[in-house]
Amino acid sequence: MCDTFLLSVHSIGENIKHLVDRPDGTYCFRLHNDRVYYISETILKLATNISRGKLVSVGTCFGKFTKTIKFRLHITALDFLAPYAKFKVWVKPGQEQSFLYGNHVLKSGLGRITENTNQYQGVVVYSMADVPLGFGVAAKSTQECRRVDPMSIVVFHQADIGEFIRSEDTLT
Amino acid sequence: MGRKLDPTTYVKKGPGRKSRKQKGAETELAKFLTDEDTAPKRLSSRSRKRAGKRAQVTKKPKESIEKEEPKKGFTDENSEWLKPAKRKREVGQSDNEDDSDSQWEQEEDEGQEGGENNKGKKLLIEGDGDDDDLVDDYGALEDSSEGEGEVDGDGEELLPIERAARKQKKLQEAMGQESDDDDEDDDKRKSGDEDMDEDDTVQANLDEMDKFILPGAEEIAKEGVLLVDLQTIHQRIKDNVDVLSHFATKREEGKERTEYLSLLKKDLSTYYSYNNFLIDKLLDIFPVSELIDFLEANEIQRPVTIRTNTLKTRRRDLAQALINRGVNLDPLGKWSKVGLVIFDSSVPIGATPEYLAGHYMLQGASSFLPVMALSPQEGETVLDMSSAPGGKTTYMAQLMRNTGVIVANDASADRLKSVVGNIHRLGVTNSMICNYDGRQFPKVMGGFDRVLLDAPCSGTGVISKDPAVKTSKDESDIQRLAHLQKELILAAIDSVNAESPSGGYLVYCTCSIMVEENEWVVDYALKKRNVKLVQTGLDFGKEGFTRFKERRFHPSLKLSRRFYPHSHNMDGFFVAKLKKFSNTVPTTAVEKDGEEETKPSEAVEVTANSSDEDGPSKAGSKNKSKKQKPVPGKPAMSQKATANGKPAKSIGKKTTNPSTLKKSEKPTGQKKAKIAKMDGGTVKVDGELKKSNTVKTEGETTKELKEGSRFEKKGDKQRKSPTQSKKRMGKNKFNKLKKLLKKEEVGQ
Numbered sequence: 013m014c015d016t017f018l019l020s021v022h023s024i025g026e027n028i029k030h031l032v033d034r035p036d037g038t039y040c041f042r043l044h045n046d047r048v049y050y051i052s053e054t055i056l057k058l059a060t061n062i063s064r065g066k067l068v069s070v071g072t073c074f075g076k077f078t079k080t081i082k083f084r085l086h087i088t089a090l091d092f093l094a095p096y097a098k099f100k101v102w103v104k105p106g107q108e109q110s111f112l113y114g115n116h117v118l119k120s121g122l123g124r125i126t127e128n129t130n131q132y133q134g135v136v137v138y139s140m141a142d143v144p145l146g147f148g149v150a151a152k153s154t155q156e157c158r159r160v161d162p163m164s165i166v167v168f169h170q171a172d173i174g175e176f177i178r179s180e181d182t183l184t
Numbered sequence: 185m186g187r188k189l190d191p192t193t194y195v196k197k198g199p200g201r202k203s204r205k206q207k208g209a210e211t212e213l214a215k216f217l218t219d220e221d222t223a224p225k226r227l228s229s230r231s232r233k234r235a236g237k238r239a240q241v242t243k244k245p246k247e248s249i250e251k252e253e254p255k256k257g258f259t260d261e262n263s264e265w266l267k268p269a270k271r272k273r274e275v276g277q278s279d280n281e282d283d284s285d286s287q288w289e290q291e292e293d294e295g296q297e298g299g300e301n302n303k304g305k306k307l308l309i310e311g312d313g314d315d316d317d318l319v320d321d322y323g324a325l326e327d328s329s330e331g332e333g334e335v336d337g338d339g340e341e342l343l344p345i346e347r348a349a350r351k352q353k354k355l356q357e358a359m360g361q362e363s364d365d366d367d368e369d370d371d372k373r374k375s376g377d378e379d380m381d382e383d384d385t386v387q388a389n390l391d392e393m394d395k396f397i398l399p400g401a402e403e404i405a406k407e408g409v410l411l412v413d414l415q416t417i418h419q420r421i422k423d424n425v426d427v428l429s430h431f432a433t434k435r436e437e438g439k440e441r442t443e444y445l446s447l448l449k450k451d452l453s454t455y456y457s458y459n460n461f462l463i464d465k466l467l468d469i470f471p472v473s474e475l476i477d478f479l480e481a482n483e484i485q486r487p488v489t490i491r492t493n494t495l496k497t498r499r500r501d502l503a504q505a506l507i508n509r510g511v512n513l514d515p516l517g518k519w520s521k522v523g524l525v526i527f528d529s530s531v532p533i534g535a536t537p538e539y540l541a542g543h544y545m546l547q548g549a550s551s552f553l554p555v556m557a558l559s560p561q562e563g564e565t566v567l568d569m570s571s572a573p574g575g576k577t578t579y580m581a582q583l584m585r586n587t588g589v590i591v592a593n594d595a596s597a598d599r600l601k602s603v604v605g606n607i608h609r610l611g612v613t614n615s616m617i618c619n620y621d622g623r624q625f626p627k628v629m630g631g632f633d634r635v636l637l638d639a640p641c642s643g644t645g646v647i648s649k650d651p652a653v654k655t656s657k658d659e660s661d662i663q664r665l666a667h668l669q670k671e672l673i674l675a676a677i678d679s680v681n682a683e684s685p686s687g688g689y690l691v692y693c694t695c696s697i698m699v700e701e702n703e704w705v706v707d708y709a710l711k712k713r714n715v716k717l718v719q720t721g722l723d724f725g726k727e728g729f730t731r732f733k734e735r736r737f738h739p740s741l742k743l744s745r746r747f748y749p750h751s752h753n754m755d756g757f758f759v760a761k762l763k764k765f766s767n768t769v770p771t772t773a774v775e776k777d778g779e780e781e782t783k784p785s786e787a788v789e790v791t792a793n794s795s796d797e798d799g800p801s802k803a804g805s806k807n808k809s810k811k812q813k814p815v816p817g818k819p820a821m822s823q824k825a826t827a828n829g830k831p832a833k834s835i836g837k838k839t840t841n842p843s844t845l846k847k848s849e850k851p852t853g854q855k856k857a858k859i860a861k862m863d864g865g866t867v868k869v870d871g872e873l874k875k876s877n878t879v880k881t882e883g884e885t886t887k888e889l890k891e892g893s894r895f896e897k898k899g900d901k902q903r904k905s906p907t908q909s910k911k912r913m914g915k916n917k918f919n920k921l922k923k924l925l926k927k928e929e930v931g932q
Contacts, residue, residue, distance in 0.1 A: 062620075067617070068603075068617040173541055
């Protein structure tokens with residue numbers, strides 16, 4: 013389980029260490045009801061007071077394990093993963109709304125992309141104002157992106173902040 | 185002979201076709217023009233008349249002496265009785281008149297032959313005669329009327345139709361003018377009437393009051409059946425309020441205030457669609473004029489406000505970004521550094537990318553207030569007992585800069601989803617979300633530095649958001665809610681750790697304006713627990729009530745704050761900030777359970793807050809030790825008293841002090857002995873003393889906070905209880921004691 017979890021956080025790479033050892037205390041990941049939460053240890057101690065059935069959420073939910081033990085990353089992890097992302101994609105203002113509705117990013121909406129992005133690499137999607145919008149998977153490598161026609165998909169949509177409104181129920 | 189042909193002057197001569205052609209325009213016109221310039225040619229009678237008319241037009245302003253010579257000067261035999269047509273119409277219409285008359289004449293001429301001239305002339309004359317009556321004739325025409333009198337008689341016989349037609353023409357004109365005049369008159373009359381009416385209505389109001397009340401049941405019954413116009417009800421309300429505000433001067437004789445009030449209540453509930461219960465309650469809270477403002481304010485929405493999430497952005501940057509999206513906004517007020525009020529927006533405020541990125545939260549302005557009052561500090565442990573939908577929780581988190589711990593609780597699992605969503609969206613990392621009933625809380629976790637309780641309430645302050653409240657709330661609802669709120673506030677107080685170095689505060693707030701849910705609950709808490717009210721830190725808002733109808737609340741209730749939609753332009757709200765000054769729970773003799781509960785809570789507090797072990801654990805240990813060791817119990821008692829601090833003694837127990845003083849000053853017999861024992865004097869009578877001590881310790885343990893005097897009292901009573909064997913000392917023993925005491929006094 014741990015392996016799949018770490019693998020799915022592939023967009024960060026080795027920077028995961030930064031998440032665990034932070035200057036303001038050690039943080040850890042905890043599993044509760046099939047969901048992975050990222051919390052500091054002080055909160056963890058206090059959370060033991062609350063019975064399992066009644067505890068709804070602790071700290072930040074990073075994602076959940078599906079019934080087939082695959083890890084699905086949630087948009088709620090965006091704030092933490094975004095600063096450590098190695099590969100980023102910037103979307104043009106016109107295409108912002110489209111991505112926020114859950115669509116994939118087309119070549120016509122692609123503003124910038126980090127160099128040396130491999131195909132099927134996990135990326136973090138930003139707006140041109142450097143506001144993180146969500147996660148994705150690169151459909152083409154950077155070189156291919158330059159050559160390809162404007163209507164083809166360059167980033168597959170995985171999670172976006174529009175989900176806070178669209179799928180509020182599934183966050184818990 | 186050269187050609188002297190000048191095309192302008194050349195005239196073709198001869199019988200040929202070309203010579204018959206028309207000559208140039210100039211030559212043709214020259215004939216006409218010269219005709220007019222020539223001296224008066226001999227004219228026909230008709231043409232003479234026409235000429236006369238033309239001359240009259242030019243000569244009108246002049247005196248009538250000239251008398252239109254051409255008119256009068258008819259050269260034919262008819263000159264005596266034949267008068268020229270008068271100027272009937274105004275100058276502008278003269279030509280038309282001429283034309284029409286001339287047409288008439290022509291038609292007449294064509295139609296008839298014999299008396300044609302006469303007819304025509306008579307026509308004109310008769311028309312003139314009639315005109316005298318209708319139209320304001322010019323001076324010139326009046327003179328000619330003399331001659332016409334003779335003619336009229338004849339004229340009438342001849343041409344009645346024509347005369348009538350002409351008459352009608354003129355009548356119509358005159359009517360046109362008159363009708364205008366009439367309208368003006370009517371308007372004046374009407375306006376005059378209206379003024380009269382208004383004056384009358386002012387007086388009629390008072391008369392109407394009679395009408396409302398006198399028929400009383402009949403009219404009301406009628407109104408109930410028929411649909412009454414809302415406008416009249418509104419007017420009636422205004423008048424009623426006016427009368428009630430100046431009752432002494434404007435009342436009707438014999439009409440009681442209650443009658444006016446009952447009518448007003450009925451009208452208000454009809455006009456604003458409230459049920460009677462709520463109107464009664466509101467009338468108790470507000471004076472009549474303010475009530476109208478309140479009801480009106482509830483009909484319109486409060487402005488949309490947002491709160492900047494300072495964890496992710498600054499208010500300045502957010503405002504800029506939103507303005508770029510086309511939102512019209514302004515800072516909320518001087519009292520808030522993070523609030524913005526939205527006037528209008530071209531994009532949906534709840535769906536902008538900034539919203540999704542968690543840069544702001546849609547929150548009512550009144551919801552800022554309890555968090556500002558609570559002001560949680562960094563590193564504290566805070567509890568939010570009714571946190572859904574999470575606005576206040578996230579505000580607290582941003583004030584704490586994501587440090588410390590926030591426990592967000594709500595009894596409803598559905599609404600908790602919104603809390604989770606908001607917490608994640610706004611980037612709050614120091615939170616725990618749980619789904620307990622708030623009343624269980626001290627058992628789950630205690631020892632919080634600060635607690636916020638936004639109690640479930642009737643919602644009478646947010647009627648503008650939810651108009652269903654107007655009709656759905658009832659006496660039983662309010663009582664049930666008040667009961668729940670009392671339980672919750674006690675649980676909240678028990679969850680606060682009074683010994684907390686930076687806190688020990690509880691903020692109780694509701695979005696309701698009912699006294700039963702606000703001041704009464706806080707007053708109840710003041711009686712039941714060791715808390716006191718402190719300043720909220722909000723410099724605006726109305727003070728809470730210290731008395732209401734038959735109830736009297738603690739005077740410190742005026743430190744709480746009330747907010748109203750009509751005076752502060754935010755939802756109705758109540759905020760009270762309490763400070764807990766002791767972790768112990770004051771209990772009466774009956775409630776021994778309360779004391780036992782405090783022990784586990786204190787134990788929990790010890791584990792939770794390692795820094796605050798001394799106070800509660802000390803108390804706990806002392807409690808236990810009291811039962812075992814009577815003697816150290818006393819110093820423990822005194823220590824406890826000091827640990828509690830002076831407020832423990834000062835609040836509510838002043839009445840006992842004078843009595844204790846009295847007792848100490850006037851010790852008599854057995855009482856004196858007891859007092860001596862209490863003061864720690866030498867104990868001579870062991871057995872009894874031991875008993876009394878044990879009795880006393882029991883008394884102490886059951887009443888920890890009571891002062892020395894109370895203990896004396898209880899000790900006396902305890903001693904006198906039938907279970908105790910020997911109550912009274914023997915004579916000898918008593919005398920011995922007396923002597924001892926005297927020695928001590930002397931010695932001291």
